[in-house]
Amino acid sequence: MSPTNTLTSAGAYSEGAYAPKVDQRGDGPVTIRLTDQERISGVTRLETVQQCLYHYHRDGFVVLENAIDDDTVDALYKKIVEDTGVYVGKKFQQWNQGEATRNVSVVPPLTPEWLRREFYANVHTMRVIENILGPKPELRFINSNVAMPGATGRQAVHSDVNHDFPTIPFGIVVNTYLQDSDEQNGVTEVWAGTHNAYGRDEQQSSKESGWIKKEYIQKQAKIKAPLQPRLRKGSICLRDLRLWHAGMPNRSEQHRIMLAIDYFAAWYQCPMRLTLPAAARAEIENWNISTAGVDWAEGEVDYLNQPFYLNMTQDPGMYIKQTEKGVEDWRARVTGVYEFDKAIATEQNWWTPEA
Ligand SMILES: O=C(O)CCC(=O)C(=O)O
Numbered sequence: 407m408s409p410t411n412t413l414t415s416a417g418a419y420s421e422g423a424y425a426p427k428v429d430q431r432g433d434g435p436v437t438i439r440l441t442d443q444e445r446i447s448g449v450t451r452l453e454t455v456q457q458c459l460y461h462y463h464r465d466g467f468v469v470l471e472n473a474i475d476d477d478t479v480d481a482l483y484k485k486i487v488e489d490t491g492v493y494v495g496k497k498f499q500q501w502n503q504g505e506a507t508r509n510v511s512v513v514p515p516l517t518p519e520w521l522r523r524e525f526y527a528n529v530h531t532m533r534v535i536e537n538i539l540g541p542k543p544e545l546r547f548i549n550s551n552v553a554m555p556g557a558t559g560r561q562a563v564h565s566d567v568n569h570d571f572p573t574i575p576f577g578i579v580v581n582t583y584l585q586d587s588d589e590q591n592g593v594t595e596v597w598a599g600t601h602n603a604y605g606r607d608e609q610q611s612s613k614e615s616g617w618i619k620k621e622y623i624q625k626q627a628k629i630k631a632p633l634q635p636r637l638r639k640g641s642i643c644l645r646d647l648r649l650w651h652a653g654m655p656n657r658s659e660q661h662r663i664m665l666a667i668d669y670f671a672a673w674y675q676c677p678m679r680l681t682l683p684a685a686a687r688a689e690i691e692n693w694n695i696s697t698a699g700v701d702w703a704e705g706e707v708d709y710l711n712q713p714f715y716l717n718m719t720q721d722p723g724m725y726i727k728q729t730e731k732g733v734e735d736w737r738a739r740v741t742g743v744y745e746f747d748k749a750i751a752t753e754q755n756w757w758t759p760e761a
């Protein structure tokens with residue numbers, strides 16, 4: 407359908423290009439606000455899709471605002487705060503980059519009543535994702551990052567993938583913020599444009615981690631300095647898995663929670679798997695996503711007692727799994743030596759502005 411016929415008020419033509427008029431702010435990263443009509447109808451305007459794609463490909467990151475109603479967000483926030491209190495007393499705890507960051511991975515409630523499409527396969531989000539990754543993107547990871555109050559440390563600037571990853575988009579993490587967020591409560595530091603700026607071997611400080619070399623951090627900041635965006639509650643951030651970013655200290659009194667939901671392109675054949683309750687299967691199969699990466703469990707999923715497990719590579723043998731004796735990665739499997747991840751970020755791992 408040509409915009410000439412139907413949507414002339416939503417944009418303008420310029421030299422054969424169509425420039426949509428969309429409510430957006432910020433610049434790298436950009437926040438795009440859906441209209442109430444889009445949220446209520448569940449139909450994303452093509453103008454909105456165009457702008458999301460444009461900024462996503464440029465920055466490796468884009469924010470969608472007003473895609474979920476506030477009450478739905480508040481309810482999940484409250485539930486995950488309660489669950490965090492339970493989780494931190496458990497056997498398996500995943501502190502991301504050491505306890506000083508107070509950044510902990512708490513699996514959201516994987517029960518039929520909490521597995522709501524608005525969060526896990528939001529129609530607006532999926533409309534954008536399927537235009538980046540291709541049809542039927544694969545859901546393969548559901549977690550959250552809870553930045554607890556009282557952090558003294560920040561994370562190293564890193565990319566979540568450190569294998570020999572493709573140079574084209576293959577995976578996206580969907581980070582939905584469950585409260586208003588900014589510097590004060592530790593919104594993630596984002597390095598727009600780093601998703602395809604440097605080669606993997608060139609940027610990484612070692613093959614075994616996605617931490618970025620200081621020299622590259624300093625160099626890139628001159629091109630585009632990192633920033634901590636100000637995000638409204640319910641904002642959905644789409645982040646290329648290759649993008650540099652870092653968890654920051656939460657200096658507020660409340661938990662800062664962001665969901666972390668991973669989608670992969672079907673062609674990538676990611677081997678990571680996720681277990682969801684069979685009781686939610688009929689509903690989830692209706693979400694117009696691929697569930698090729700989902701195992702269906704009879705009965706309840708004991709989501710607060712799962713060892714942390716991750717494999718964003720293409721190789722089934724490269725998974726990492728938390729155990730009581732340390733992290734089980736491919737090296738531990740070969741050598742039998744299990745170690746806990748003790749790496750702590752120092753100023754060698756983040757940007758120091760030069761005078
Ligand atoms: O919680 C955050 O803001 C980011 C956490 C993160 O990037 C990580 O743990 O890999």
Ligand SMILES: [Fe+2]
Nearest residue numbers: 564565566651
């Ligand atoms: Fe990360």
